[in-house]
Amino acid sequence: MISPRTPPGVLELLPPDQAAMRRMLDTVRRSYERFGFVEIETPVFERTDVLLTKTGGDTERQVYFVQSTGAIENGSPPEMALRFDLTVPLARYVAEHQNDLTFPFKRYQIQRSYRGERPQRGRFREFYQCDIDVIGRETLSFRHDGELPAVIAAVFADLGVGDFTIRINSRTLMRGLLESLGIDVEERQADILRTVDKLDRLERDGVAAALRGDGVPAAVAEAILDLAVVRRVGATAAIAHLDAIPPANDLVRQGVEELTVVFSTLEALGVDPSVYALDLGVARGLDYYTGTVYETVLDDHPEIGSVCSGGRYENLAGMYTSTKLPGVGLSIGLTRLFWQLREAGLVAAGPTSVEAYVTVMDDDGVRAAMRLTTLLREAGVNTDVAPEPAKLGKQMKHADRLGARVALIVGEDERANGTVTVRDLAANEQFEVAERDVAEAVLTRIRSGAS
Amino acid sequence: MISPRTPPGVLELLPPDQAAMRRMLDTVRRSYERFGFVEIETPVFERTDVLLTKTGGDTERQVYFVQSTGAIENGSPPEMALRFDLTVPLARYVAEHQNDLTFPFKRYQIQRSYRGERPQRGRFREFYQCDIDVIGRETLSFRHDGELPAVIAAVFADLGVGDFTIRINSRTLMRGLLESLGIDVEERQADILRTVDKLDRLERDGVAAALRGDGVPAAVAEAILDLAVVRRVGATAAIAHLDAIPPANDLVRQGVEELTVVFSTLEALGVDPSVYALDLGVARGLDYYTGTVYETVLDDHPEIGSVCSGGRYENLAGMYTSTKLPGVGLSIGLTRLFWQLREAGLVAAGPTSVEAYVTVMDDDGVRAAMRLTTLLREAGVNTDVAPEPAKLGKQMKHADRLGARVALIVGEDERANGTVTVRDLAANEQFEVAERDVAEAVLTRIRSGAS
Numbered sequence: 001m002i003s004p005r006t007p008p009g010v011l012e013l014l015p016p017d018q019a020a021m022r023r024m025l026d027t028v029r030r031s032y033e034r035f036g037f038v039e040i041e042t043p044v045f046e047r048t049d050v051l052l053t054k055t056g057g058d059t060e061r062q063v064y065f066v067q068s069t070g071a072i073e074n075g076s077p078p079e080m081a082l083r084f085d086l087t088v089p090l091a092r093y094v095a096e097h098q099n100d101l102t103f104p105f106k107r108y109q110i111q112r113s114y115r116g117e118r119p120q121r122g123r124f125r126e127f128y129q130c131d132i133d134v135i136g137r138e139t140l141s142f143r144h145d146g147e148l149p150a151v152i153a154a155v156f157a158d159l160g161v162g163d164f165t166i167r168i169n170s171r172t173l174m175r176g177l178l179e180s181l182g183i184d185v186e187e188r189q190a191d192i193l194r195t196v197d198k199l200d201r202l203e204r205d206g207v208a209a210a211l212r213g214d215g216v217p218a219a220v221a222e223a224i225l226d227l228a229v230v231r232r233v234g235a236t237a238a239i240a241h242l243d244a245i246p247p248a249n250d251l252v253r254q255g256v257e258e259l260t261v262v263f264s265t266l267e268a269l270g271v272d273p274s275v276y277a278l279d280l281g282v283a284r285g286l287d288y289y290t291g292t293v294y295e296t297v298l299d300d301h302p303e304i305g306s307v308c309s310g311g312r313y314e315n316l317a318g319m320y321t322s323t324k325l326p327g328v329g330l331s332i333g334l335t336r337l338f339w340q341l342r343e344a345g346l347v348a349a350g351p352t353s354v355e356a357y358v359t360v361m362d363d364d365g366v367r368a369a370m371r372l373t374t375l376l377r378e379a380g381v382n383t384d385v386a387p388e389p390a391k392l393g394k395q396m397k398h399a400d401r402l403g404a405r406v407a408l409i410v411g412e413d414e415r416a417n418g419t420v421t422v423r424d425l426a427a428n429e430q431f432e433v434a435e436r437d438v439a440e441a442v443l444t445r446i447r448s449g450a451s
Numbered sequence: 452m453i454s455p456r457t458p459p460g461v462l463e464l465l466p467p468d469q470a471a472m473r474r475m476l477d478t479v480r481r482s483y484e485r486f487g488f489v490e491i492e493t494p495v496f497e498r499t500d501v502l503l504t505k506t507g508g509d510t511e512r513q514v515y516f517v518q519s520t521g522a523i524e525n526g527s528p529p530e531m532a533l534r535f536d537l538t539v540p541l542a543r544y545v546a547e548h549q550n551d552l553t554f555p556f557k558r559y560q561i562q563r564s565y566r567g568e569r570p571q572r573g574r575f576r577e578f579y580q581c582d583i584d585v586i587g588r589e590t591l592s593f594r595h596d597g598e599l600p601a602v603i604a605a606v607f608a609d610l611g612v613g614d615f616t617i618r619i620n621s622r623t624l625m626r627g628l629l630e631s632l633g634i635d636v637e638e639r640q641a642d643i644l645r646t647v648d649k650l651d652r653l654e655r656d657g658v659a660a661a662l663r664g665d666g667v668p669a670a671v672a673e674a675i676l677d678l679a680v681v682r683r684v685g686a687t688a689a690i691a692h693l694d695a696i697p698p699a700n701d702l703v704r705q706g707v708e709e710l711t712v713v714f715s716t717l718e719a720l721g722v723d724p725s726v727y728a729l730d731l732g733v734a735r736g737l738d739y740y741t742g743t744v745y746e747t748v749l750d751d752h753p754e755i756g757s758v759c760s761g762g763r764y765e766n767l768a769g770m771y772t773s774t775k776l777p778g779v780g781l782s783i784g785l786t787r788l789f790w791q792l793r794e795a796g797l798v799a800a801g802p803t804s805v806e807a808y809v810t811v812m813d814d815d816g817v818r819a820a821m822r823l824t825t826l827l828r829e830a831g832v833n834t835d836v837a838p839e840p841a842k843l844g845k846q847m848k849h850a851d852r853l854g855a856r857v858a859l860i861v862g863e864d865e866r867a868n869g870t871v872t873v874r875d876l877a878a879n880e881q882f883e884v885a886e887r888d889v890a891e892a893v894l895t896r897i898r899s900g901a902s
């Protein structure tokens with residue numbers, strides 16, 4: 001006999017947890033569609049040469065290759081590999097189908113990605129990503145950079161996970177500001193931003209020392225740190241700060257202009273100003289993205305880190321096409337987020353999708369139970385029914401374990417009276433209604449939420 | 452530059468097709484939940500030893516193995532492989548988590564599976580399966596075998612793909628009937644049923660000749676063929692036929708009893724009797740399943756073959772656990788079905804999820820457009836908005852390409868009047884409404900369907 005084991009590093013859920021995960025996935029999808037994004041799905045695997053355009057590096061070491069038996073026997077190199085994110089498949093999709101798409105192309109994609117991470121708590125080899133990106137052809141308005149955080153604000157408000165802040169910065173602005181401090185070599189700028197990014201873990205003094213260790217003059221290090229702590233919540237404060245930045249060079253002017261469009265758009269869209277901020281301390285992704293960058297933190301759970309990150313890239317698919325395709329995107333790592341929220345007690349398992357359970361008291365009651373079941377299902381109630389008569393207590397326990405809100409009884413008396421007994425398992429009370437009223441009574445209980 | 456190519460043998464969809472596919476997936480999910488099934492998801496890969504409990508055979512030749520770079524460098528055999536169906540992962544899941552599940556366990560699972568098929572039209576290497584199964588511990592009522600086709604009847608009615616028939620048979624009954632004709636060796640029975648299964652392609656005479664060629668006496672061959680053409684539509688006719696079968700042996704008695712429960716349950720659940728039939732010609736899967744078997748055909752498109760098949764297995768997970776886990780299940784191969792329906796013109800691409808498109812006439816109109824966009828989104832309308840002013844014709848064309856039902860205009864006049872112009876792109880008409888009435892007007896148009 002073979003021991004049944006889930007592969008290591010994956011998050012496999014029991015039904016009540018899966019139901020909670022499904023609600024989160026549905027919430028994200030609903031907001032993405034509400035904001036006018038359309039769905040695409042790409043295959044789980046891509047051709048190896050398409051997926052791994054940059055050879056070497058961490059990414060390739062973590063890639064899972066896919067081979068058929070035949071290919072392994074031939075000793076041929078793997079022709080396919082599992083996607084490690086949704087951005088490379090998006091680039092391939094847009095480049096391949098560009099003549100059939102309409103630009104700006106606002107797409108969402110909710111699928112799993114795969115990375116051969118070393119197994120550890122909270123790190124997953126298979127994980128859901130919920131991505132939105134807007135891809136332009138040749139140009140892309142920065143208003144899209146303002147619309148993206150509006151989507152994320154709607155998602156996190158709907159998820160109901162407490163207060164959150166979407167932190168917004170610009171690589172262009174940061175490069176301009178560093179240049180104005182005399183640091184004008186791009187790699188040097190990137191090194192410094194990586195050091196600044198440690199502000200979360202090291203204290204200000206620690207980062208200052210690290211910068212000085214890197215050869216940054218003390219006064220410049222202090223100036224950099226003064227920048228990195230700038231946080232202005234809401235459009236009004238953010239734009240006022242941007243307006244006051246001296247236009248020291250072209251990069252600063254461009255960064256200020258772009259960010260001003262971003263915050264004006266957020267304001268025009270009426271997004272709650274308390275949920276987003278200009279934050280010059282956002283340094284992650286600055287060597288990957290080329291313009292706006294985003295991070296999202298849960299205000300009461302900073303230890304979780306960023307739960308939604310992204311940014312702008314000036315050319316999405318330069319490796320596949322000569323068409324310039326600028327883009328801006330955001331990604332929620334939902335498997336990790338779900339796991340973290342569950343650990344933090346912010347997401348509860350269940351209830352499952354089962355709402356009502358119809359019990360069966362005796363052989364004569366089977367037909368009445370089946371008829372009632374169909375009546376409820378046709379009224380839109382997710383209903384399960386006992387397949388055989390059994391003790392009522394046992395059936396109630398089963399209904400409860402399923403996560404049903406109500407259990408229904410059609411015993412001999414009820415059948416004689418044309419009634420049904422409805423037991424509200426959450427409120428722990430029961431009542432009898434005429435069969436013709438039962439669907440409405442059940443729907444009322446379900447809609448009332450747990451009591 | 453690398454040519455961007457979708458891997459061979461996968462069905463990658465453009466957004467309007469993806470929207471149609473999503474509607475089908477949602478329809479299936481809704482019915483599955485309505486009937487009290489709860490969702491599980493399993494990882495795309497399983498440990499090789501867990502997945503491939505039966506070595507050799509077609510299945511293994513079609514399996515995709517998964518390896519990290521490290522494993523390939525070490526030359527170690529692949530530790531993981533992509534699932535080739537949802538049944539083996541279900542068996543592993545139930546065996547592994549049996550102490551945390553409640554039985555009968557009614558689960559649904561909508562995920563993709565992978566097989567290294569030789570690429571050809573309508574055959575896919577990656578395909579959605581939409582499975583429902585009911586798993587019992589030690590025993591499982593045959594009422595579940597009656598409930599499953601009721602679910603599928605609801606799904607196919609909702610999919611709106613025309614008339615269909617769920618054909619129901621029983622391996623137990625067929626074995627009993629063959630035994631009563633003097634064919635009592637199980638392998639011989641299986642061979643004969645495989646030959647009978649060719650009735651679709653060969654004429655009756657051809658099958659009779661094939662049976663005689665296999666050494667079946669001519670009279671017995673005729674008797675078998677008389678059985679195989681039995682089709683009784685609806686519960687009343689099916690049960691009448693079953694009642695009239697002489698109880699020649701234990702297998703016949705058992706098969707008749709089980710099928711009688713199946714058809715009585717379908718009747719008690721009020722399923723339209725025209726959509727299901729007792730069909731003794733269903734022979735496929737009879738060497739895999741151990742009791743009830745199902746096939747579903749679209750009445751006007753028999754060339755498509757079975758669009759939903761399944762059956763009962765007396766022990767789901769004997770390779771993983773000593774607990775006896777009988778089950779019954781049905782599976783819709785949705786990728787193949789979608790492709791076939793599209794080929795047959797029974798499913799149309801689009802509309803996408805975008806319902807409304809807000810145009811922008813000039814720089815002064817950006818804020819009004821953004822405000823209107825938010826108003827519509829908050830009313831539940833999936834709304835996209837132009838990022839920059841552009842010619843109205845160009846914006847209308849974009850709205851139309853997106854698949855939006857309405858486009859909205861807030862030009863200088865509208866802003867002065869506090870109105871919005873709504874253009875119904877399907878009805879090709881437009882009207883002006885007060886801004887406070889615009890959401891209701893748009894929702895009315897969207898709900899009215901294409902006109």
